[in-house]
Amino acid sequence: MRSARSLSSDRPVVADKREAILRAAIRVFAHNGYFSSKVADIASAAGVADGTVYLYFKSKEEILHSIFDRSMEEAIAAGRAQLEQTTDPREKLRRIALLHLERLGDDRDLAVVFQVELRGSTKFMEEFSAAGFAEYLKLIRSTFEEGQRAGVFRPELNAKVVAKILFGALDEMATNWILSKRRYKLAPMADQVLDIFLNGVSAK
Amino acid sequence: MRSARSLSSDRPVVADKREAILRAAIRVFAHNGYFSSKVADIASAAGVADGTVYLYFKSKEEILHSIFDRSMEEAIAAGRAQLEQTTDPREKLRRIALLHLERLGDDRDLAVVFQVELRGSTKFMEEFSAAGFAEYLKLIRSTFEEGQRAGVFRPELNAKVVAKILFGALDEMATNWILSKRRYKLAPMADQVLDIFLNGVSAK
DNA sequence: TGCAAAAATGAGTGGCGGTTCATTTAGCAC
DNA sequence: GTGCTAAATGAACCGCCACTCATTTTTGCA
Numbered sequence: 001m002r003s004a005r006s007l008s009s010d011r012p013v014v015a016d017k018r019e020a021i022l023r024a025a026i027r028v029f030a031h032n033g034y035f036s037s038k039v040a041d042i043a044s045a046a047g048v049a050d051g052t053v054y055l056y057f058k059s060k061e062e063i064l065h066s067i068f069d070r071s072m073e074e075a076i077a078a079g080r081a082q083l084e085q086t087t088d089p090r091e092k093l094r095r096i097a098l099l100h101l102e103r104l105g106d107d108r109d110l111a112v113v114f115q116v117e118l119r120g121s122t123k124f125m126e127e128f129s130a131a132g133f134a135e136y137l138k139l140i141r142s143t144f145e146e147g148q149r150a151g152v153f154r155p156e157l158n159a160k161v162v163a164k165i166l167f168g169a170l171d172e173m174a175t176n177w178i179l180s181k182r183r184y185k186l187a188p189m190a191d192q193v194l195d196i197f198l199n200g201v202s203a204k
Numbered sequence: 205m206r207s208a209r210s211l212s213s214d215r216p217v218v219a220d221k222r223e224a225i226l227r228a229a230i231r232v233f234a235h236n237g238y239f240s241s242k243v244a245d246i247a248s249a250a251g252v253a254d255g256t257v258y259l260y261f262k263s264k265e266e267i268l269h270s271i272f273d274r275s276m277e278e279a280i281a282a283g284r285a286q287l288e289q290t291t292d293p294r295e296k297l298r299r300i301a302l303l304h305l306e307r308l309g310d311d312r313d314l315a316v317v318f319q320v321e322l323r324g325s326t327k328f329m330e331e332f333s334a335a336g337f338a339e340y341l342k343l344i345r346s347t348f349e350e351g352q353r354a355g356v357f358r359p360e361l362n363a364k365v366v367a368k369i370l371f372g373a374l375d376e377m378a379t380n381w382i383l384s385k386r387r388y389k390l391a392p393m394a395d396q397v398l399d400i401f402l403n404g405v406s407a408k
Numbered sequence: 409t410g411c412a413a414a415a416a417t418g419a420g421t422g423g424c425g426g427t428t429c430a431t432t433t434a435g436c437a438c
Numbered sequence: 439g440t441g442c443t444a445a446a447t448g449a450a451c452c453g454c455c456a457c458t459c460a461t462t463t464t465t466g467c468a
């Protein structure tokens with residue numbers, strides 16, 4: 001039973017099922033936490049048998065990795081695309097920040113995985129940090145340096161530290177939003193953060 | 205064997221052993237992560253038998269809670285004490301920030317537990333957030349509001365958001381410091397953060 | 409329609425580790 | 439020394455769950 005559309009697609013059913021499992025995993029991890037989530041839960045949420053999960057992923061841990069890798073790749077690509085839209089460094093940072101919070105704000109489950117589940121062990125943190133996080137920080141940093149060269153930002157500031165400050169502030173907005181019972185829009189917070197941030201780093 | 209100093213102290217040997225287990229747990233959690241740490245590891249690191257741990261703590265989870273509770277209580281008390289040393293709101297925030305990074309910088313293992321292990325599940329996060337974190341944020345926030353009333357800080361800013369920004373920036377400094385292979389002093393970062401932050405929030 | 413290969417299934421298993429508790433040891437008063 | 443209590447011990451238990459694999463189902467082609 002079930003609509004098994006298989007002809008006409010060059011990528012086989014594989015992609016669909018892999019995708020279904022990843023989506024299910026995001027949902028399950030977000031609700032129960034990575035360590036409390038059972039592979040069986042993910043399987044049933046995805047509508048497949050337990051064993052099927054292992055046809056697409058080597059282990060439970062690899063599922064978490066895949067979620068991170070895919071999302072981070074998308075986020076960085078989207079960020080890069082935004083940067084091409086403008087040349088003003090201030091505006092570039094504004095777009096990065098907005099995009100950052102928009103993406104998380106649009107998918108609460110994914111946001112929970114990113115803000116909470118991925119932070120839960122030094123082992124993960126180190127791997128993830130090495131992978132995508134560092135690149136993301138570098139994106140912010142080089143944009144800032146560009147602004148320094150253009151004379152827009154205070155030249156004496158350490159760009160690495162500045163990047164961490166902006167990232168940290170946005171990160172805290174996201175984490176707070178997840179934990180908050182009161183529902184509000186996340187993306188608009190970007191403006192408030194940037195107001196203070198740009199005011200703090202701009203050359204007078 | 206062992207020096208069993210028991211007379212003269214009103215609190216019995218209990219406190220010593222509880223303390224030993226807590227310290228051992230911080231070390232073990234920091235090195236292996238909360239979920240990978242075995243109670244047996246903590247016990248042997250503390251120099252006691254497995255079962256002894258359960259004479260002082262109801263469960264493995266309660267150990268983590270106790271670490272958080274005790275440290276947070278100390279941190280907030282220390283923060284309050286600092287606030288009494290000065291009346292200038294700018295200086296107050298500077299001292300809070302410095303203290304924040306000093307405390308984490310002085311005890312890397314505790315810092316790992318705070319920055320990484322405690323963030324690993326929504327369940328923990330919600331409990332901890334409700335408990336001490338919220339109070340800490342409030343400390344920052346009310347100091348900022350005091351500065352607004354004094355005309356030192358921009359009056360149109362939302363104090364809650366401002367508090368999160370400062371906290372987020374400091375938090376990111378701490379997390380980065382833990383994950384960094386290069387060893388540097390954490391506390392001095394406070395000045396760089398505050399430079400930008402105060403510049404961003406001060407009334408001109 | 410038949411048939412081989414690929415995909416999917418889900419019951420079973422093996423190991424792990426948090427917790428318990430019967431037993432041992434230490435502390436102390438007389 | 440003797441007896442009593444509190445503290446400490448650590449072997450064993452037991453529930454859990456990631457992962458395996460023998461079997462079944464689906465697919466795609468002739």
